[in-house]
Amino acid sequence: MPMEPTFDPASRYPLDFSALFDAAPSPYLVLSHDLHIVSVNQAYLNATSTRREDIVGRGMFEVFPDNPDDASASGVANLHASLQRALSTGRPDTMAIQKYDIRIPTADGIRFEERFWSPVNTPVLNAEGTVTHIIHRVEDVTEFVRTKDHTARMASTIDDQAIEIEIANRRLREANETLEQRVAARTEAQRQTEEKLRASELRFRLMADSIPQIVWIIDDSGRGVYFNKQWSAYTGVDLDPTSPYEVSEKFVHPDDHAATMQAWEAARKSGGHFSVEHRIRSAAGCYRWFLVRAESWRDPQSGQILMWFGTSTDVHDRKMAEAALGAREEQLRLAIDAADVGEWDVDVVSQTMYWPRRVKAMFGISPDRPVVLADFYEGVHPEDREHTFASFEAAANPQLRLQYAAEYRTVGKEDGRIRWVAAKGRGLFNDAGECVRVIGTAIDITERKANDEALRESEDRLRQADRRKDEFLAMLAHELRNPLAPISAAAELLQTGRLDEERVQRTSRIIGRQVRHMTGLVDDLLDVSRVTRGLVELEKLPVDVNHVIADAVEQVTPAIRARRHQLELRLTPHATLVQGDSKRLVQVLANLLNNAAKYTHEGGNIRVRTDVRDAHVLIEVSDDGIGMAPELVARAFDLFAQAERSPDRSSGGLGLGLALVRSLVELHHGTARCESAGLGQGSTFTICLPRLPAGEDSDAAHASAGGDSATQAGGLRILVVDDNADAAALLAMLLEASGHQVTVEHDARLALARAKKEAFQVCLLDIGLPEMDGNELARRLRTCPGTAASVMVAVTGYGQEKDREQTAAAGFDHHLVKPIDTGVLASILATVPPA
Structure with missing residues (x-):
């Protein structure tokens, strides 16, 4: 019976997998089990600045040694350890990002250039499970390390890989169909070709499974055709030939489902690029962020979309870092806003400058007006330019690299106002040591400067006031000693007892004048005190x-x-x-x-x-x-x-x-x-x-201040109470000289006893008595028959308003401040009717 012809897909679309491998956009290098380079694609040669004929057949670390100028270089050791793990375990080994400098030919010889790589070492097993080769795939992530933009470049690389695998699979499928149509005429050569195709497909499946991204292929209707093992490892399910809507609804976070389907429908309609970021549920039930990208694969003749080849890249850590960075930036913005700080940025290379609204206001410039570096140089007050510019230049000097810190005045460009500004900043330098930018902050300290000046002026006024106080105390001592000297001399003269009437009168007048002078000094002091306290x-x-x-x-x-x-x-x-x-x-x-x-x-x-x-x-x-x-x-x-x-x-x-x-x-x-x-x-x-x-x-x-009363011709009975014997005796002598009958007591209790036995028309009481003060004595005298109706006169050294209120409350009729004005006392006595 003749054999039923079989379908040979390779007979339709023969493929050159060596060419596909060499055209792959990602850098690939195939190593033998003894770590010699067997094959390398053009992307790897381009990434490492090498030539195929210079490296194939040589040892891996002979071609790519460590940078001898970098004592801390560990690339060779780390890569060797990873390759050994792949050989010993038979499983792919993904390395952390490695610093592995490469040699670059130059006109002066060979130099090493700093590079960072993300390597994956995937073993290739034969039918017996023995490692025959290692696929060494790397990604140059130098720019990611330097600019933290690894995600975008990695995604772009993955897109290129996805298109490569998609095209390879399409050609593989076309080749299979061709092989099936020509099965009847299959020859030994065709059989060998089919075996090569199968081996090539196996190699590419191994390659797809070796990369960390999820790789998938769906047909034009959206049903799944292929998912690599990363899909099942993450989701816990194998290929699920369901619609994209069902896949999205089952695995995509509910909050991201609508946006995902909207992007998918738009891509199907336009036939263009499909890209979306969404969260995918893992087998454990938690969600992680993925960047999903896909490109359409069209029929070369009809242009009809046959397949969609896509990748899903885990970007969860990047999203979390972006969120944390955004939160920190927001906190920084809030702190800057609260402190009223303005940020500034000067590009030294292009001589351009960035000023926000706050900094423009410090230089008297409208918010919507563009600024150039000249606005800074011209806006600084001429007297402050030298030290301000010197500090700025020191910050940009590669040899100094000092912090820029200056306080200076600005002259408003539009309003002419003078403002004070405090600025701080630092220079940013490239690998060549050249300053490329100077960044920093500025704050308006005009109000603080005004407060400082006001404080200095206040301190000056206080020092002047303190000096005037010292001068005043010296003057006071002098002014008080002046009248005391003649009073003291007069007192000693009177004590001699050898003065005639005329000298006694003259001495008395001297004492009176000096006492009035001292009284005037004290009255002035009290007046000033009362006025300044609002009394x-x-x-x-x-x-x-x-x-x-x-x-x-x-x-x-x-x-x-x-x-x-x-x-x-x-x-x-x-x-x-x-x-x-x-x-x-x-x-x-x-x-x-x-x-x-x-x-x-x-x-x-x-x-x-x-x-x-x-x-x-x-x-x-x-x-x-x-x-x-x-x-x-x-x-x-x-x-x-x-x-x-x-x-x-x-x-x-x-x-x-x-x-x-x-x-x-x-x-x-x-x-x-x-x-x-x-x-x-x-x-x-x-x-x-x-x-x-x-x-x-x-x-x-x-109006006249006069009254009807006149000095009484007859004498009054007067009680004088003062613990100062000299003061009481002199007052008694003065009253007796005016014709009054005076009784003197130096103790409050003796005065009370006297009032119970005798009657007095007037009581002159010192307030500062021991044991019982004058106020309490007055209250008790009001209860004695002989003094209940007496005219009570307080005689005290205290003349404040509160002192007068206290004596009035105690029952006094008058309040006289020592030394007594004899004219005022005579007027009071003149109003008292005789007994």
Whole structure:
């Protein structure tokens, strides 16, 4: 019976697998079991800059030794170990990325070039399972290591491999069909060809199974034709001839399914490239990211799509790294935004520059305006260019490579504003040691600089204030010692007992004058304290400025006469009213007049002038005295400010008067101004106060402070209680000299006992008594029959408002501050009716 003819596919499309191997885009090299090079494709020769005739038949490590200039080179050792593992185990061995430098011929000889490779060593087994050869496949991943763009290049390489295998398989299938059609006429040569084809297909299947990517082939309808073993190893299933939709629905992550099918349908419609990234479920049920790419395989004659050849590359680690990098970049952006930092980048080679919106604003440039390197050089303030540019050049200098750090001013290109900028950066250098870029950050420190300057000015003011305080304390000591000296001398003189009446009176007047001087010093200090703490309460009424000036002149007339000054008054002819505290305004004018008298030479001129301007009243006090230097004019109203004095400080004073003037005037909603043409040119002080509208009732401005009472001709019974025996004795002597009957006690309990037996019309009580203070004594005296209705007068060294409130609450009628003003005390006693 004649044999049924068999189908010989090789008879239709004969294939040259050597040519296919040599045309493969991936670098392949075939080694014998003793590691000699048997075959190599053109891609491998190109990648290693070698020639086929120079390397085939030679030992692997004879052709590719380690770089002798690299003491740490380990490429030969690592590759040899991997090849030995493949030989001993019979399984593919995938190596980690290796640094394996290659020799490059140059005009000067041979040099080694740094390269990084991703090798896979796959053993080829014969029918008995013995390793006959090793397929050494490598990928040059040098650029991946340098630029972290390995994924894109690897995917491109895989696409090339996929097309290669797809074309090879198509030709193989065509060859099989040809062989089947010509089976009847098969010859020994055809049989040998079929065996070669089968061996070639086996080799290519081994090659497809040796690469780490999933390789697949589907027909035009989308049904599976071929999947390499990586597919089953990852998914746990073999070839599944189902539709792409079913494959996607079964293995692709639900969130990626729609995008995958949309890309597939678009590729089928256009017949072009298919590419998508999606997550594929593994046999363990977890998902990993894959880059899926495929190309169509068309019939050469009809152009109809016959197959789709594709690869699926695991890019999960890359995706996770990108996500982590994105998160870090977002954190960095948030940190930069929070710190208001601007990034900048200068390309030294092209002399171009990148500035974001923030940096442009630091140079006064609009956000949408392009910038060039000249904008930086021109924008830096001329005074700051030298050190700024020197620091920048040091950062770009390959020998120095210093950090760029500079603080400089900028001049706004569009707005002309001066800003302060703090910049930091560093240079980036290529393998040749040349600076290619300088990158860094900049921050606007204008506000910080202003704060620093304000802080320095504040510190200067504090130092000046501290210096003036020291000067004031020295002045205070001097001013207090001045009156104490005559008082002490007078006291010693009185103790001699050898003075006649006239000398006693003269000595008494000296003591009185010096006490009044000391009282004035203390009152000024207390006034300043009360004003600065806001404790002064003004009793504002309509006040005639002319009357205020008259009262002030009356107070200072003795000082003016003593120095024989000529006083000129130029006042408005009609009443000029302001809303104010008459007593405090008199104090203001008296201080100005005293100041003029103090600093005007004997026989000099002082002038007081008033004027009305719009809604204000001006009071001007001028003199032709010693004048003031400009620096003193600027701080004339500061505490403790005074002109230079001779060592004897003949004019005296604490430098408080003008400070009080300004504070009291400001409490009246007015202003105080000082002017002087210079030393020896005199001074002018001008007070400006709000004027009351015309027609306001001015009766209060003319009210008299007098009363009906007169000093009693008859004496009063007075109880004096003070633990200071000298002070009590002197006060008693003063009262007795006025005709009063005085009883003195130095202890509060003895005073209470006395009040139970005797009656007193007036009680003068010291507050700072031991055991029982004056406030408590007053309360108890109010319960005694002899003092229940007495006029209680507190005599104390404390004169603050809270002290007055405490004495009033204790039942006192009056509060006198030591040393007692005898005129005020006489006025109080004059109001007490006789017994």
